[in-house]
Amino acid sequence: MSNPPSHDRILIFDTTLRDGEQSPGATLNVEEKLVIAKQLARLGVDIIEAGFPFASPGDFEAVQKIAREVGTENGPTICGLARATKGDIERAGEAIKPAVKGRIHTFLATSDIHMEYKLRKSRAEVLAIAPEMVAYAKTFTNDVEFSPEDAGRSDPEFLYQVLEAAIAAGATTVNIPDTVGYLTPSEFGDLIRGIKANVPNIDQAVISVHGHNDLGLAVANFLEAVKAGARQLECTINGIGERAGNAALEELVMAMHVRRAFYNPFLGRPAESEEPLTNIDTRQIYKTSRLVSNLTGMFVQPNKAIVGANAFAHESGIHQDGVLKNKLTYEIMDATSIGLTDNQIVLGKHSGRNAFRTRLQELGYELDDQALNRAFLRFKELADKKKEITDWDIESIVNDESRQT
Ligand code: KIV
Ligand code: ZN
Numbered sequence: 001m002s003n004p005p006s007h008d009r010i011l012i013f014d015t016t017l018r019d020g021e022q023s024p025g026a027t028l029n030v031e032e033k034l035v036i037a038k039q040l041a042r043l044g045v046d047i048i049e050a051g052f053p054f055a056s057p058g059d060f061e062a063v064q065k066i067a068r069e070v071g072t073e074n075g076p077t078i079c080g081l082a083r084a085t086k087g088d089i090e091r092a093g094e095a096i097k098p099a100v101k102g103r104i105h106t107f108l109a110t111s112d113i114h115m116e117y118k119l120r121k122s123r124a125e126v127l128a129i130a131p132e133m134v135a136y137a138k139t140f141t142n143d144v145e146f147s148p149e150d151a152g153r154s155d156p157e158f159l160y161q162v163l164e165a166a167i168a169a170g171a172t173t174v175n176i177p178d179t180v181g182y183l184t185p186s187e188f189g190d191l192i193r194g195i196k197a198n199v200p201n202i203d204q205a206v207i208s209v210h211g212h213n214d215l216g217l218a219v220a221n222f223l224e225a226v227k228a229g230a231r232q233l234e235c236t237i238n239g240i241g242e243r244a245g246n247a248a249l250e251e252l253v254m255a256m257h258v259r260r261a262f263y264n265p266f267l268g269r270p271a272e273s274e275e276p277l278t279n280i281d282t283r284q285i286y287k288t289s290r291l292v293s294n295l296t297g298m299f300v301q302p303n304k305a306i307v308g309a310n311a312f313a314h315e316s317g318i319h320q321d322g323v324l325k326n327k328l329t330y331e332i333m334d335a336t337s338i339g340l341t342d343n344q345i346v347l348g349k350h351s352g353r354n355a356f357r358t359r360l361q362e363l364g365y366e367l368d369d370q371a372l373n374r375a376f377l378r379f380k381e382l383a384d385k386k387k388e389i390t391d392w393d394i395e396s397i398v399n400d401e402s403r404q405t
Contacts, residue, residue: 213245340362
């Protein structure tokens with residue numbers, strides 16, 4: 001296997017259900033994970049990292065269920081995470097088995113600090129274990145991804161050796177994690193360029209990147225990595241994840257969508273090409289964001305890029321006036337491109353059940369008829385007291401409703 005030809009699209013690897021779920025307080029049950037996985041498939045992600053099967057019976061069950069119900073013929077690849085141990089790999093192999101396309105993602109730290117204090121292993125040991133465990137994972141599936149954890153703080157020469165050995169053992173994707181969100185964009189770009197120049201068999205694997213947002217640089221780092229040759233981006237909806245979170249899917253996708261004339265040449269295309277850079281259906285972005293926020297309980301800050309409540313709102317008179325004359329004065333993308341209705345229907349006391357149901361669906365809620373009736377009555381009561389009902393009002397009605405049932 002070789003790197004995708006330069007005109008291919010950038011693969012989107014969504015890890016909302018694995019790294020995203022590692023956000024403090026963001027646990028999801030099996031059914032909730034399945035609902036999100038189905039929506040991620042509608043969004044068009046190429047790979048869903050559905051969980052860490054060895055971590056708990058619930059995670060195993062979720063990965064297996066998603067593999068069976070979402071990993072269908074035309075569905076995404078379903079991936080399970082595994083440390084570089086036989087027990088983890090066996091569990092991941094078992095969980096992804098029902099998927100038509102299943103991947104094992106195995107990882108082992110390569111930074112001196114992780115090897116010395118966490119793994120208590122020498123460089124020589126890590127260099128031996130990585131290919132051995134990749135080869136073991138290959139006995140379960142052809143599609144094996146290897147991550148040298150904390151690559152961003154690893155000695156590059158050692159990193160090159162581990163990557164070469166992992167690819168020689170059969171890794172089809174090598175993922176470069178900035179585990180602690182330490183790198184700057186130019187450093188991340190240089191790291192990918194160094195890997196391309198110094199790992200002799202790198203053309204036999206897809207280069208992927210994974211990064212955390214401790215310094216708020218994860219998305220910028222990935223965009224530099226794309227320019228340097230990365231062709232898979234590991235990200236989460238709303239950027240949820242460990243500590244300050246992971247690179248946000250919606251920001252990466254929309255940056256490349258809105259600025260495609262800038263990014264096209266890095267994929268070997270003419271700047272003016274209209275071919276999308278990813279397989280994402282951007283009109284599903286808002287709905288997916290709301291669904292993940294509602295099910296994880298992770299609030300999206302109002303000024304969050306792309307999906308925040310204020311992302312398309314204009315408050316100052318000068319801006320409102322400009323936008324009314326020509327939207328492009330203060331908007332670089334159309335609200336409809338992420339799935340918002342252009343003319344936001346303002347819900348109030350005159351709105352009917354249909355408009356209410358439609359708004360609920362746009363926000364990612366599917367209520368049965370009884371729950372819808374109860375929520376609609378509460379909405380009407382509130383609409384008598386308030387001029388305009390906001391999305392937050394609607395969400396609190398539905399959340400109260402689900403607490404009471
Ligand atoms: O941040 C990290 O290094 C990870 C690995 C498991 C890829 O999440
Ligand atoms: Zn991570």
